[in-house]
Amino acid sequence: MTVNYHRQKLSAIALALFMATTFFTLVGTSLLVHAQAVHGNHALIGSHGMVLIYDQEEGIFASHLPLYRSPHNYQIIYKVEVSEHEMIRELLAAGMVTVLPTNFDLNKLISGEAFSVEAQFFQGHFERGGQVKNTGMISFIRPVLVKKVTKEHSQAASFYTAALSKTKVIVAHKIQHPPSFDALAFMPLPGKAAAETNNVIVCDNPKTFDVSTISKQLELCGIPAPVYIEIRDFE
Template identity: 30%
Template sequence: MKKVLFGLVFLLSQVSFAEDEVKKLPPLDPGYMGVHGMVLVTHGSSIYASHMPLYNKPHNVQLLYKLDNNDLAVLQTVRDSQLITIKPKPFNLQRLMRGEKMVIEADLYAGHFERDGMLVYSNISLSFDKQLYVRTFDDIKPSSTKQEYDIVSLRKNYKFYIHRIQQAPSFDHILGVDLEAGCLSRFNTSSAVPKETELQYKFINCGTIKPLYFETEDFQAADSH
């Protein structure tokens, strides 16, 4: 009986501790409220959402999440399209920055939702399940021909290579890489904003590569917003 009571007290104390941890989260910064466009990419049967950053708040964050998706039609749409973006309903990006799980309502577009993309699904629910990468622009470096990529490991040997965006002019770039033998995450390019073909050539020794996203227009001026 004593063991049962001790176990119950211990369990209740853990629940109370967990509640205290939740209560200790700082209040959300309202400055991160907005419409946060994202690009969707796939690996296998999984969908990933990458925030489409800009230099200015509330969009000055590189962020990658894995979605919890059971909709086969959405998976096939993302997998079979060259570019899929979403325009979510306004929400506070800081919730994803600190790793929360949340459901976001969004419109899904074939192409860029701000550049004549075609609406495919309206007001669908997307479940953001696991944060895989987050980087704010607090430490952003000056524009340079020296490029650096962060690496996000997925299952088996597959990895996402994510370019660390620099001050303008720069670019956003995501690659899927399988069997990364001889793969470099730091290298020089011919200019601060090289062509995508030059970047792909830099990864030629990485095994199988899959270009996922490349964006330059949003990073040509420091006041892009």
């Protein structure tokens, strides 16, 4: 009787210890998963530079300057409004205009939110000798294109098309495995000369990745002269 009683008591204690260990393991795992999720949700908070592009009919758009590495591995184009609108248009007429907004969460753009932040406006590339010309507000109105950079291999050049109105689209080269390039152009809806499938224009890849060759290849593909080309970040 005494032996059986002690065995039962030890078994109960072992079961209790097992249940307690399991409970705390599950709690710890749950907390870790939650912490990782929170970190993942906020990992895109930071400095997200952009280039402004302008169409006389459609207005000003901001294109996130993508890179291969996270958290910048997104091609995002947004319709925007800016303070000092006329001054910014003059800067755009003079050449490249880049924007450095105050730190914000890129998830806002990925999810299509509308919001405003303070920003510096540069004539030229803000990381390559560009000069600050104005500090004001940039308001993100609506998303035009949101795509993640995936480093795919392809023998062809693919271009996303996104409607801006009933008469015009914006065309963006799908950044692929390096070497690649970022290119943006405005294009009228009628008279597309290139093959199009599911809002993607497919063309031959340029033989070399320089501005002149890329521009000529886009022209052969029926895409107008690009308003922006970036090569260095995708070599």
